[in-house]
Amino acid sequence: NGIRDALGDKIYIPRAIEYAGQVITVYDPIVHTAAEEQEEDPNSLRRSSNRYDTRYVLCDRPTVITGGELSLSMLDLVYNPTARTYQAPLQLKSSGGVFIVDDLGRQEEPPQALVNRWIVPLEENRDILALQSGEKFEVPFDTLVIFSTNFHPNEIFDKAALRRIFFKIKIDGPNQEDYLKIFAMVARKRKMPLDEDTLVYLIKNKYPSIDNIYANYQPIFLVDQMIAICEFEGIPYQMSPELIDRAWANMFVKEEKIVH
Known part of the structure; x- marks a missing residue:
């Protein structure tokens, strides 16, 4: 969303759309957010230029x-036999915006197959349906x-596919300073009072057990866990070493046998 917002305009x-007498629905209220229409000043001597063809949103x-x-299959047209119309695929609905494939490598199809489907679109800016x-x-x-993927690109793509993905950006986890900033930001947003002693306990007693590896998701997870505990026990939102211990225990699964 940040990348989309950086574009700063509306479309x-x-x-x-229609092809060979077949109607293909593109506008989808789940995907598209309609912009608020500006009301026209009734006293204006000139009509607003905001008027446009209502076949567009x-x-x-x-x-x-x-x-x-x-x-x-989600990248192809979907036919609705009842309405006798087609539903546009995801990449067509995202036209003019951003299409994010998260957790690449965890889909049913191999990631190479997904990229192969997009070789022509990525190179020629046209798709074939x-x-x-x-x-x-x-x-x-x-x-x-x-x-977006947690796998090394060489594990999921061949050299031809890697050539077609022009920009490759490695995103590392935060350092300790940035981690604490994220933690403070999340706590402030969740209305969880910060406790400096508890943060010191977290950094000095918990993170050494995972080689001081910080991840962006961890502050949100820990704060939400502490909030859930406080709400369950009917106590005000608070941070303490005890609550950190309980939240931390839920963030990782212990290596132990399950007895049936």
């Missing part, structure tokens, strides 16, 4: 996020595709 999304640039559930009849046609491919 017009067609409610539907003025929207924020879309952000489509998929994860392990992504399959190749097919109707039920088998007839194929081109549509624009105008979306910023971002792949």
